[in-house]
Amino acid sequence: MSREAEAPPSFWLDALRAAGTDDLRPRAPLTRNATFDVCIVGGGLTGLWTAYYLAKADPSLRIAVLEKHIAGYGASGRNGGWCSALFPTSTAALERSHGRDAALAMRRAMNDTVGEVARVTEAEGIDCDFVQGGTVAFARNAPQLAAAQADVAAAAEYGVDELELWSAEHVEGRFGARGTGRERPLGAAFDPACARLQPAKLVRGLARLVESLGVTIFERTEVTNWFSKRVRFRSALPDGGSVDGAVSATTIVIAVEGYGAALPRVGRHVLPLYSLMIATEPLSDDVWREIGIQHGETFTDYRHLVIYGQRTADNRLAFGGRGARYHWGSAIREEYDRDPRVFGHLQRTLVDLFPAATDAAITHQWGGPLGVSRDWRATASYNPKTGVALAGGYVGDGLSTTNLAGRTLSALIRDEQGPLTELPWVNHRSPQWEPEPLRFVGSNLGLLATGLSDAEESLTRRPSLAAKLMGPLTGH
Template identity: 50%
Template structure:
């Protein structure tokens, strides 16, 4: 039975046609590969497996519908970002070159997403114009200089990352109090729900079976268990990201942390002339409590940020998608950046859960003895990274040793999160620390000591 569903975000609401969910699993199934989760990770894995070996029997199981979670609700940054720094990756891998290899693979993933979207006829509004991260205080400017210095230390030149002067930064983004910025070309603005829904249609045409409205309750030794029967496979792929805690046995692997967004009404060109973003660059600034924005293809400003609380017991509920206080604060920040938006109407607010590992280090892996593969922990930087993860999982599952399977996130095991109430205390303390760190820097004009100390708690 199919069902018309309510749009949980602006991206879903602006799809050409409303989402109609696919039928649930009709009963037990055997497969070569069972994939739990029809977000980007699961769909890219199915795509590259099927491209490499069309004979593979692949079943995708999804609790709601393809693109329901973070894949359909995110900020629309197809970036080369990784949640851990180059220095941390090098430390974990024991090699600077390994960190460089991972970063270059992520850079390439941005172009790969665009190439596949074009080849498969997925019009996801892909526009690769890079990311501008504004420095709006001397402290933020110094962090920007340090970031670029680190990239230089690892061999990345101006073609990959560069420091912009105040004048150059303001030419890209006409925000207030701009002292400079960093710029990287390795990011594209997209309409994320269009990409997720388009990928689902593509893999289904390739012969992949997708069953929606089918929650997986547990995974055990090649068996994905659902209320409608089990799918037994040589390999089960856990591609559940922010919803990992809903699958039995994985309660402390990742925690769901909410990121919230808003979208304005379409803006006239005279307003855009006062904002910038003429090439649909994505943008942020150097504060600790993350913000992010893009100019949509239909001329809105989609803007989001962290600030929502972590909910006790890793709880996920639809009512958490909207936190009026946080979304009002986001509108205030947006108006501080661009005063011309003070009276502009916000037409949509939404949010969603992203997956955070204990050490903020995304990973890809395969335990052949347990017949389990996984990828995730992107901490909100997954649109590009999921593509790389999908290609890597396809190689791992098929037993191929490639440049991708040698990357340092392959086989990484993050520590488990603490039991409650410790993780509730720690996660929400971290939120308050980062929020207060920005206020501290604004007050003192010096880097926040509390942010540096808490960074060590995260393993930075």
């Protein structure tokens, strides 16, 4: 049995195997030169959504997906399970660079995407525990409350997102949440445009769906380089050997997100930023009554060092956050997926937020890299001259954005002009990250500054100056 089948890289994938619904055995690799109309590099949500919309629009297309491990091995099978309208670039930043109409169009597209994922999964029979209950963002000190108030005010001004500001009394009456140092919560912002789902069920179900539409998925097939209309690969054979080959295709779609940093033609165009998660054992009804989070609700707070969580369908707390350092040369290794220091921080943070979870056993710990562009802006791009399309740079907001990317790339590849192809992220080109050692020093100093900003605000009860200076560097 393959290594992937023996050691799922996340709770989500492990849950499928434990339930007996998916043994995670890799599909057959590509072992010879081949020709397709479309060759998609990467078997995550970006690649699979693109394959889905292309195959639905034109069933005659010969589409292949090449994946180094198994479908959903990367961020698509490891994330926090938020199908949200979040986008890594703020509406204000989009308005400054593209104008108000374009910024609002992007916000409408992201809100519509939550509904589109719901529509497709229901229509196509993908049971991924999709329940839209919204996101509760707790304000745990005065600067966080000010940030929540600013978000709600901005949403009201733009008139697209329907954020609500909840009072301290409402939060305290509904949730067993505490503030930093277990202080009384000061309020929360509620965004209804988010659903809880099981990401491995989504990506693995989507893989089976596109196969039923005639798409061929080759796993254990590592792409080593690509050029206009040609992809080079190296496939792992069952006997431990390997075979090299090439795929000729009219269109090539690059959908590798943070893992692209290891590819020569991506390199410094993306920085792999690690985000880690923990999951508890299933909690009792009494504990959940005290915590207050309902099925379908996701939760976070307004700290600068991002955290995110959900109540799973089987009543666990799945909780994640940033804090893992950037590794020299954008290195991506399996041992980086697990950092005891960060896991300990996540457990302490979860218990500080929800004291009712103090005695909950942690059953799973995992992580992985997400993709960050230099200007923190995602893109969906296509060059008709070379036939190369790409999407990524989601900065952790990719679960739903990948669906928008798939629809957009499908339209661009088929030269179908319309609202999707006019969105401000289409054909956006970000600058490259700095070479080492500047990239290493800058990234880790930024991480340190983010943590210090939270400590500063907790201590002073005033907005952090460091966080304000970092805002323009993170898409705000």
